[in-house]
Amino acid sequence: MGVKNRIFKYYFPQKAVDLKQKRRGNCNGIVLMYHEVLEDSIDIPAWTIVKRSNFEWQMKYLRNNFDVVTMDEATKRVCGLSEGQRPFAVVTFDDGYKGNFNNVLPVMNKLSLPFVVYVATKAVSDSSIYWYDKIxxxxxxxxxxxxxIEGDDIPIRKSHSNSKRWSLMQKALSKLKSMSASERDIxxxxxxxxxDARSFSSRIGMLSASDLGAMSKHQLVTIGNHTHGxxxxxxxxxxxxxxxxxKANCLIESWTGIKPKHFAYPNGNYSENVLDALSAFGFSTLVTTKPGIWDGSRSLMEIPRLGIGRFETKSQFKARLAGFL
Structure with missing residues (x-):
């Protein structure tokens, strides 16, 4: 954890947020990247799984300080086709987890806030989870x-703190992501x-096709493409x-009746060749995992996002939204 992260873990002044908001202007904003939100009682120490109570507080704070808008409205603002009273925020979720239906939708519906779910369709169609969620x-x-992994031992002890366990897990995941798919599977x-993974049942699960169909009918929900596999x-x-x-486009359209207009790069990985291949699909926006402010200088094919995870304190969350982390 960096020095600023340690400092802002305990305190970050609201005045700094207010000052940053004034400097941003109303045509600029942020995109938040989440993955899963589960009940507080499900205590899996993974950055990708935010507690529901924390998520609800974060959304209330976001609503009080930003115009929380759809991806389409944010695009209009960045392109100078629409104006708002405050800087905007877009809330997004990657992969397509079950908690997006069970926990996110009720919270966002109560607060009347729109959000985007980028779905990787293979786990939905197969009723499975991806390799990284198995780990x-x-x-x-x-x-x-x-x-x-390839002779590099990464012991994760039950005596470690939750944040330490996740830090070590991240190290393992990074090594696995650097491999070819065939090597990684082995x-x-x-x-x-x-x-002995077969000795317990994972509480990480994905949306079903019927969940997606129901969500797509909700005026607050946008379903985006996150590839098939x-x-x-x-x-x-x-x-x-x-x-x-x-394939993901076809499946999503078959489940929801709507062809996706928005795309998220899995793990944030892309290159010039990837951008060239994606141009054939005519997506309105493509989001990355790179942090930053979304303004008129950004390509709509490389939109930055702020990753929000389980271990954010309230002060760190405010600091991240203000651009200090």
Missing amino acids: IGLLDKRDDLFIS EVKKILDEN HELLDQISGLEIYNTIN
Whole structure:
């Protein structure tokens, strides 16, 4: 954790937020990136899983300080086609987790706030979870975990703090993401076998096709494309890129009746070749995982997002939104 993160963990002045808002102007804004929101009682120490009570506080704070808008409205503001009273914020979710339906939708409906869910469709169609969630799900065991990847041992002890357990898990995930898909599959199976993953049931789950159909009918919800198999696009060919995005488009349209207009790069990975391949689909916006303010200088194919995770304190959340983290 950096120095500013440690300082802002305990205190960040609201006046700094107000000052930053005045300087931003009403045509600029931020895009927040979440993944999953689960009930407070489900205590999986993963950055990707935010507690519902924390999420609700964050959304109330966001509503009090920003114009929370759809991706379409944000695009209009950035392009000078619409104006607002305050800087805007867009709330987005990656992958398509069950909690987006069970927890996010009720909170956002109560607060009348729109949001985007970028769905990777394979897990929905297969009623499965992706390889990284199988590994992350091991944290739910609360046992010592023994992870060894190509000779690099990454022991995760039950005595470690939650944030330490996640830091070590991130190290393992980063090593796995750097591998080819075939190499990664072998390593993931080995890790799951060594940690007896079959002995417990993961509480991480994905949306169903019927969930997506119901959500798409809600005026606050936008469904976006996140590929079919959550492939890292800079690691595959142009034809493979086309096929995974086209398949996701077709499935989402079959489930919701709506063709996606918005796209999120899995893991934030992209390159010039990826941008070229994506141009054929005519998406209105493409979002990254790079932090920053979204303003008129940004390409609509490389929109920045602020990642929000489980371990944010209220002060850190305010500091991140103000651009200090």
